[in-house]
Amino acid sequence: MMEHQHYSGLISLDIPLISNLDVWNNIALIKLYKENMPKREARKLVLKLLHRYHLEDIAYKRSTSLTEEQKFCVMLLRAAMVHEAIIVIDRPFIILHNSKDSRFMEDALEKIDDLYKQCHILEYIWNKSRYINNDAE
Amino acid sequence: MKILVEHIGLSFLHTTQSLKETLLFAFKVVSRILDKNAYNSAVRMVLTDQIYFTSVQILPLFLTVAAIFGSVLVVILMLMVKELGMVQYIGRFMIGFMVNELSPFITVLLIALRSSAAINTEIAVMKVNQEIKTLEVFHIDTINYLFLPRIINGVISVVLMNCLFSIVVLATGLLFSKLIFGMSFNLYADVLLNSIYFSDLLILLLKCITYGVFITLIPILYGLRATNELTSIPVSVLNGMVKVFIAIVIIEVLSLIIKLM
Incomplete structure (x- = not known):
């Protein structure tokens, strides 16, 4: 894990969205900071990515006005912005606590599967049955 | 008696420790200001936003305060000068007191x-x-991303807003010098220009820069001292603001001492 630290895009309730930034800024932050991507280009990229989830209308909202699904998608996109991202989702059902199974999460991951190298989900063993594609170790 | 000495000693140690931490943090941040690698798209965006929030949004209020406060003080000053028969020193009073001392103090407040x-x-x-x-x-350096733009903004804002305040005060001075002393524009400008000294301007600039650094650095430092509890927010703001006002007074006193030397 340590050797992949720079590539890991963590998604966790303990790593919240930045509250004084709007959605597009939260997602673009890594590109703006690490790759020095110009603001206009970064915004265009984020809007294109939000379109994959049909969420362009939340681009200028703050995290407090998002639903849990929207928040999850934004966190996912933010994590996917890490170069050669290895996405690690920490107990997704804590973020998506109204979801009965992993369908929404798996759909969301599939829509951006070109943006990350690997994805790992850390979950309690008693939640195993909630996963549709169950290949847990 | 022993308890009193212990109390004084403890508060002295606490104050010196706090001062040491503030100065070390200031050194760390200021050294980053000189590092060109610290600047990227994200930092520039934060800096632009901060300048807008600090210097642009406040403009109507700031200009109103400058005009009202400046006019009242200029009138009081000019009437006193007239009463004391010191009209020949009007330029020195305007530059030395209003521009060099009062203007940065009100601006920073x-x-x-x-x-x-x-x-x-x-x-x-x-x-x-x-x-x-x-x-x-996400390996985003908090000093570069969060603190640096706020501190640079503090310096830029205090310097520019002080210039603006001084311009408003000098403009009201022009109006009242005509009304009270019957001075023409040329004479007023002449009197002012003859009262400006490079050393005073240099001290004024250094004072504004120091104000700008500390009125942003201290709140950052105290904000970081908040714990994970919501109740620590008002405590951190209270302590931070008290220290900001202490810093303003210390900087003002130090600048006066330097000027007297």
């Missing part, structure tokens, strides 16, 4: 009241919400 409190709260809320941790997890 207005900016500190608005922006220092906002910065302190913002950083404390980020600390409580674990948003600082978010930045660390």
Whole structure:
């Protein structure tokens, strides 16, 4: 894990969205900071990515006005912005606590599967049955 | 007696420790200001936003305060000068007192009241919400991304707003010098220009820069001292703002001592 630290895009309730930034800024932050991507280009990229989830209308909202699904998608996109991202989702059902199974999460991951190298989900063993594609170790 | 000595000793140690921490943090941040690698798209965006919040949004209020406060003080000053028969020193009073002393003091007070409190709260809320941790997890340097733009903005805002305040005060001075002394524009400009000294301007600039650094750096430092509890936010803002006002007074006194030397 340590050797992949720079590539890991963590998604966790303990790593919240930045509250004084709007959605597009939260997602673009890594590109703006690490790759020095110009603001206009970064915004265009984020809007294109939000379109994959049909969420362009939340681009200028703050995290407090998002639903849990929207928040999850934004966190996912933010994590996917890490170069050669290895996405690690920490107990997704804590973020998506109204979801009965992993369908929404798996759909969301599939829509951006070109943006990350690997994805790992850390979950309690008693939640195993909630996963549709169950290949847990 | 022993308890009193212990209490004095403890508060002295606490104060020196706090001062040491502030100065070390200031050194760390100022050294980053000179590092060109610290600047990127994200930092520039934060800097632009901060300048807008601190210097542009406050403009109507600032100009009103400058015009009202400046006019009242200029009238009082000119009437006193007239009464004491010291009209020949009017330029020295206007530049030495109004521009060099009063203008930066009021400017820094207005900016500190608005922006220092906002910065302190913002950083404390980020600390409580674990948003600082978010930045660390994504390897975003908090000094470069959060602190540097706010401190640079502090310096830029205090220097520019002080210039603006001085211009407003000198403009009202022109109006009242005509009304009270019957001075023409040319004479007023002449009197002012003859009263300006390079050393005074240099001290004024250094004072504004120091104000700008400390009225943003101290709130950041105290914001970071917030714990994970919501109740620590008002405590952190209260302590931070008290220290900001102490810093303003210390800087003012130090600048006066330097001027007297």
